[in-house]
Amino acid sequence: NMGLEVIHNLLNSTQKFSKRVMEMILMFLSIPFLIALFTVVAFLIKVTSPGPVLYKHKRIGLDGKEIWIWKFRTMTHNSEFVLQEHLKEDPVLQIEWEANFKLKDDPRVTMIGKFLRRTSLDEFPQIWNVLKGEMSLIGPRPIVKEEIALYGDEFEIYKQVLPGITGLWQISGRNNLPYPDRVKLDVYYIQNWSIWLDIHILMHTVLATLQARGAY
Numbered sequence: 001n002m003g004l005e006v007i008h009n010l011l012n013s014t015q016k017f018s019k020r021v022m023e024m025i026l027m028f029l030s031i032p033f034l035i036a037l038f039t040v041v042a043f044l045i046k047v048t049s050p051g052p053v054l055y056k057h058k059r060i061g062l063d064g065k066e067i068w069i070w071k072f073r074t075m076t077h078n079s080e081f082v083l084q085e086h087l088k089e090d091p092v093l094q095i096e097w098e099a100n101f102k103l104k105d106d107p108r109v110t111m112i113g114k115f116l117r118r119t120s121l122d123e124f125p126q127i128w129n130v131l132k133g134e135m136s137l138i139g140p141r142p143i144v145k146e147e148i149a150l151y152g153d154e155f156e157i158y159k160q161v162l163p164g165i166t167g168l169w170q171i172s173g174r175n176n177l178p179y180p181d182r183v184k185l186d187v188y189y190i191q192n193w194s195i196w197l198d199i200h201i202l203m204h205t206v207l208a209t210l211q212a213r214g215a216y
Helices: 013-029 031-048 079-089 091-100 111-118 121-131 145-158 179-191 195-211
Strands: 054-060 066-072 136-138 164-166
Touching: 013 031, 013 121, 013 136, 013 195, 031 066, 031 111, 031 121, 054 145, 066 121, 079 091, 111 121, 121 164, 136 195, 145 179, 164 195
Parallel strands: 136 164
Antiparallel strands: 054 066
């Protein structure tokens, strides 16, 4: 735990380079596991619902620029139509959607999609974004454009680093966290980064995934 008290600043270019090297080594060592995982998940998605295996979505990346991030498809192929119809019929769902841009009981999610979300396996294709240098393995949450306003002044700090596949938000309750707490975790991570903190997050991400905490 002492290692977590060593303060580093991820806005520093040397720290960014150290982090990138560590993540590339980790990904190289994980290649056999990643190939096996992708094959199994892709097969399950394909045989349980019509539509593509992957889908891409616009998120905010470095310098506030929009990037396309990849995920395993967890929704029906006509998901936007299904969402809008449900929001029209249920004002309570509309409020939940506007507060978090997520629904706890999302009518668009397929059966295999629910499993992928609970275990966070739907995020794995973002490995491609990491290889391209658009994301990190660990970092702030990749947010959508509509969420920028919710970050307020803290967005100036947020946009100076790469968003991550996992991070403090994922091991601290994920979607069960109030939104201001998510913002605080992102800023804390950027201002207090260390290799030890990344190792801590990676270990607890595995535990959170196995226990499927706060994911929907």
